[in-house]
Structures are given as C-alpha cells and as structure tokens.
Amino acid sequence: MKTSYMNLNKILDLKKWNNLQDSLAIVTKLAIITVDYKGVPITHHSGIRPFCKTMRGDPNMAKLCEKCDARGGLEAVRTNTPYIYLCHWNIVDIAVPIIVDDKYVGAIMAGEVRIADSEEQQLLEQMLTVPTKGLAQVYNKEEIKRLYDSIPTLSYSEIKEAAQMLYSLCNYIVEEAMNKNLILEVYEKMTPLKENSSMDDFSTGYSLDNIQHIKRELANTVTNAYVKTTLNDHLVCKNTTLQPAFDYIFKNKGEKFSQQKIADLCHISTGYFSRLFVKETGMSFSTFISLKKIEWSKQLLEKTDLPIAQISDELGFNEPGYYIKTFKRYENVTPSVYRKYYQEKL
Template identity: 80%
Template structure:
C-alpha cells in the first residue's frame, strides 16, 4: 500500500467527514474531534464544550488535557475497542481507535459529558488525578469557570456506551470503504499503461484480504456491465 494511504487525511474526504462529524455530534450529544496517529487533530472540534475549550486554551491546563487524551488513546489501541474513561476534571471522554492492517492510524475522540447522578455503571479509570484541593480551587475561585463546568451535558452510561459503539462501527465501515476505493485507484494506476511484469504484490501490499476480495467483486461487476453494454 502507498505510504500516504496510512494517513487519515489521505483516506478520508475531510470535507464530507467534517460535515458528518458535526451531525454525529448533534445526534449523540457528544463533542467529537478526529486525530491522526500523532494525536494531531485533522478535523475541527464538533460541539466542543465551552469549559473544555477554555481549559485547552490555558497552557497549564491544556497539558493535562493532552495527557489524558494520549493515555486514553493508548488504551483504545491496546484493546482495539472504544475506551471510555474520566479526564482529570471527572468528565467522561471516549477514545475510538482507527486501525488499518494492524496499524494505528488515528482515532476519534468524543465525550465531554458527565454521567447522571446515581447511574449505575462499570468503574471508569481516571487518566490523570489532580489533587482535590487544586481541583476545587480551580472551580470555586472563578464563578465563570464554575458556570461553564456546570453547563456540561449529562448522559446515562448506556447512552454514552451505545454512542461509542455506533461511532466505532460507523468509522470502521467508512474507512474500509475508503480503502477499497483507494485500492481500485492503485489497480488502475498500475494497469494504465499495463505492465508486463505486474504482480499481485505490486497492488495488494498492505491491504487486507477483505479489501482485495471486495475489489475483485467490483472489477468483476465492471467487466460484466461493460460486456452487457457491448
């Protein structure tokens, strides 16, 4: 596979993805941002909470937010599944890994919500612990910050988990379809002009068996349609 295809911004149509991401944020009531394997955002932050936006603008608190994101992402990669956790502000976040050919290429970071009081749920790991005194001081000493913190939406754990699973399945489906299209392009690039020494390895390296089987079906349909028209 071409190396560039391991970059999410080369696989996804970012303009369409951003519009979809905005819609998903509205439907799931989660803030969502897509990052590459380095943790660098490749999309805008959909429905970002004013509290989290304020914290990330502050160099001191931003470092803590980034550490939580990094650790959450690592856990998601390790389990190859959505990972739901708590940040240092006790806010629920989700890391959804995007893995292609056993390689981590990026993630969808979602969340910025609270769990409803009294809601029963599995214990959630807090990625980073801030001393309680410091935590309270940051909130209590600033009425505006406290107000922003209180305005963070509240969801049940079931709603959060269902949204995480939906995003995981949807994202992997979209990426898989994009990979199939990229493989088609590589096939045509290799075949035009046709090379006498063309081998399967030239066009299939890095792609999964499912990718190749899907493309075989697509090419077979194309040939059949062309034959029928002729």
Template identity: 50%
Template sequence: MNNSLFNLDKIIDLEKWHKLQDSLALVTKMAIITVDYKGTPVTQHSYCQPFCQSVRKDSSLSPYCQTCDARGGLEAVRLNKPYIYMCHFNIIDIAIPIIIDNQYIGAIMAGQIKLHDTETPLEQIVTRPSNSETNNKFKALEEEYLSLPTLSYEEVTTIADMLFHLCNYIVEEAIHKNSTIDMYKKALSIDIDNPSMDSMSSSDRTYRNIQAIQNELSSTLIDTKIKKVISNEIRSANPLLQPSFDYIYHHKNENITLSEMAKLCHISPSYFSRIFIKETGEKFSVFAPRLKIEWAKQLLETTDQSINQISDELGFCDAGYFIKTFKKFETLTPAVYRNMYRNNHTFKNSSELP
C-alpha cells in the same frame, strides 16, 4: 507507518469528514475530534463544550487534558475497541480507535459529558493534585460545568460502539476505493506504454486490463500481509521507551543490546529493563528475538527467500543460530514452518475449487 496509504488526510476528504463529525456531535450531544496515529488532530473540535474550551486554554490545566487524550488513545489501541474513561475533572470521554488491517491509523476522541448514573465505575485516567488555584478556577467555571450534557452509561456505550463501527467502515471503504482507483489507473496506462495494445480489439484490451488489475491486487495483498507485522510499529505508553521501539523497527538487520537501547533512551540499563518489562510484559532479551521471528514467519510465508537470506536480513549471526532461535519460539524449524504453511494453503485452495 510512513506509508501514505495509512495517513488519514490522504485517505479521506477531511472537509466532508468534518461535516459528518459535526452532525454526529450534534446528534450524540458529544464533542468530537479526529486525530491521526501520532495523536495530532486532523480536524477541529466539533461542539467543544464551553467548560472544556476554557480548561484547554488554561496553560496549567491544558497539559492534563493532553495527557488524558494520549493515554486514552493508547488504551483504546491496546484493547482494540472504544475506551470509556474519566478525565481529571471527572468528565466522561471516549477514545475510539480506527484500525484497518491491524494498522492503527487514528482515533475519534468524543465525550465532554457527565453521567446520570454517577455510581458507574470508570477509571480516572489522569489525577490532578488539588490546590487553591485550581479550585478557584473551577469555581469560576462551575456554571459551565453544570451545563455539560448528561447521558446514561448505556447511551454512552451505544454511541461509542456506533462511532467505532461507522468510522472504521468509512475509512476502510475509502482505502479500498483509493486502492482500486490506483490499480485501475495503472492498468489503463498499459494502453499508452505498450504500443502492441493498439492492434488489439476492445475486448482484448479490457481483458488485459482486468488481468493487470488482478495482478496488482495480488501484489497489494501480499504487501499488506507483510506490513501487518513488519510495519506495525509500537507506540509506547511511556515516551522514554519510544526511541528504542523506533530504532528496532527501522534497523531490523541489526543485533541490538539492552545497553545500547538504554543509552539511546538516555536512561540507565537497569531502569530501561524495569520499564521495558512493565511496557511489554517481557524482558528485552525475549522481546527482540521474538519480534525477529515474527518478521521471519511473514517472510517465509510470502517470499521465496532462502533461510540464509532471511537470517542475514534479520541480523542473525548465522543460519544455524536463526534456526535454533526460530525453533525455540515456534517448536519447529523455518523450513518445516514454510512447508506446513504452503501445504495448508494449497489444500485450502484446492478444497475451494468447484
């Protein structure tokens, strides 16, 4: 996710985006803020409610708000759709993921409203222990709390879907526009870098430029296809595990043991194993090789690398073990997988010819 292509501040004009965000907040009656894939705000809050402003400025209450934001965003990514939940003050918030080509690049955090239909079952994502100090702070802000906008659950879900589709569409179009401009600039540079272009007619140069754009587009699509799996790093709901996921994705050619990962996370192997299963749903001994096989499938589909080369790149001890592991997960060998994939695509392409 280090590619600037997927950094929100590189994709869109944040000044114009914030004006749109202000308008959306005004129309929907919701406070809205935009964050990047790390959870870092890239805009200011639009129409943050006085109650929430006061709570977020309070040193003892603000951490609960931040935890709500973080957990809400992760749940939205997991569901791949807007996630509606209650904060620690039972206020309704929404996390709306921005996901382009299976890449999570940020989120819209909206809400700070109450529901008309208070019996609608929603998860309170963070619970805060009640104490006299907190109760006194709430009483001091009770008037601001009561003045929070109120909407029906149907209105909230409609707004959430609207923001989800609108924001993802705008960002996707911006990415495509930026990619097209970059390719066009590269194609135009042919005129300068290649002296032989001077003798060509205008139509010939246009044709060559179009060819260059097509070639660049083809290359970009292949890169994107690989990155869908290879670069789509996991953001762990449990921060203790994040160093292990980061290491796995940045050291694809290594054979990593559970003990090494536990040491990296500064926890015991038994505790690492327990929380890893809770996070991923499978043992580390299954997760790590399965992930390598997913990377291998992408390389088989999109490159001409030999089985031995792919085996070496992904850190298998030898090609025989790589083939055995691949067959365990896919029920066929890497060579058969590649042939089936290419035959299917050749058939598909030929069937589309006029």
C-alpha cells in the same frame, strides 16, 4: 498498500467529514474531534463545551487535558475498541481508534459529557488524578463553576451506544476507503492512462457509485443508536422460514423494503411469503412495515431533535409528506404535534 495511504487525508474527505462530524455531535450530544496518529487534530472541534474550551485555553490545564487524551488513545489502540474513561475533572471522554492494516493511524476523540448515575461513574477509569486542591482553586471561580454545571449528562448506556456507533461508522468508512485505494492501485498497474483521462476521473466515479450505500449505512447506524427494539422485534418465528426476513427488517430500519427482496431472502415466492407472513403476524407485509416504521419514528421524535424531514429520510419513507400522512393515519396526530405533546409531559 501504499505508505501514503496511512495518511488520514487519504481515508477521509476532510471537508465532508467535518460536516458529518458536526451532525454526529448534534445527534449524539458529544463533542467530537479527529486526530492523527501523533494526536494532532485534523478536524475542527465539533460541539466543544465552553468549560472544556476554557480549560484547554489555559496552558497549565491544557497539559492535563492532553495527558488524558494521550492515555485514553493508547488504551483504545491496545484494545482496538472504543475506550470510555474519565478525565481529571470526572468528565467522560471516548477514544475511538482508526486502524488500517493493523496500524494505528488516528482516532476519533469524543465526549465532554457527565455521567448521570454516580454508581455508573465508578465503572470508568480516571485517566489522571490531580490533587483536589489544585482543581478547587480553578473550580471555585463562579464562572468556571457555571460552565461546569452546564455540561450535559447522559446515561452510561447512551454513552456506550454512541461510542459503538462511532466505532462502527469509522470501521465502515475505513473499509470503503481501503477497497477504493486497492482498486485504484490495480487500475494504475493494469491500465495505462489515456491522454484525456486521469485517476481523479476514476476515483470520482467510484465514490459516486457508493454514496447511496454509505448514506443507508449511516442512517441505520444513527437510527439504531436511538431506537430501542422490543422483545417482539427479535422473537423466534413460529415458521423458521421467515426468520431471515425479520432479522433483516430490524437490522436495516432505514431501508425501503421490497416484498420481493425480502421473500428472496427466505428463498420462497412472493405469493407464498405473503401467505406465511399474514399467518405469522396477522397482517399484510406492507401494514407491518408501516406500523414498525411509525413505532421507530416515535422513538426518534421522543429522544432526538432531528427534523421531521430527516426522520422521514432515515426511516426510508419516500418523502416527508408521505411520512406525516402515514403517521397521522396510525396516531391521529402529526409527528410535530406528537413530539410537542411528549415534551410537555416531561
């Protein structure tokens, strides 16, 4: 692999990644920034909290923040897993390493949230201990205290799920980029470039071929981060022939399921699959899928601020109008009314 590939600019389309990073910050409720292997930011800071922005704007406080970032990043590289820790202000941060060919090339730094349960907070390592007196001089200022109190809180499980989502997404993008780079290298060696063609043409074509696949993977990652499946979702089928079907359905919630494809996974005909499925679930395949997608969408309506159209898209409905119609058929209200009713109960 070429050494230039170690540059994160070769892995990430920074313009698109910045936009995606902004969306991820909204969905996960985390502030996010991407840095290279030296710790130098290569993106803007998505969702940065006013408190942290103020601290990083102070030369003395900024040094403490940078030390925490550096140590957290080293731990993530050492374990090659997302590392969740506390900064000197007891604010939760996450370091997600970007590894290529066993080499550390950068990291996604996320966090700037507080943990809701004080007992769960004790599970995390504090990267840097600072004398209380030094922090108190800053915190006792009324405006700083207000900014600190405005930092959102999440449960430890929510933080872990968000960290794993970022890690899975990062690994997927790196893998795709490596495959693309390898193809380009082979192409360069095996095929002389024609006078009217360029590597950019080849690269662009390859990216377009994969864009829908990337979109589906991202939809599944975001959805799975918020949708809690019940015990019934992972039950062991009475007829083990159908198990691959259920495993696939619950792993790929955002897909537009074809009965033919699902039957093929079970290595049986669609007719036989249909009979077995009704016997197993008591309903047709299409009804089962519709009910499950509505159930999953209710959780997204309750736990996120995602627009109705985006929820429809992420769960694989043909278009928002069809999703709204299906939702109303089963729930007797529209998705927006359901969300409003749920929020009023809180």
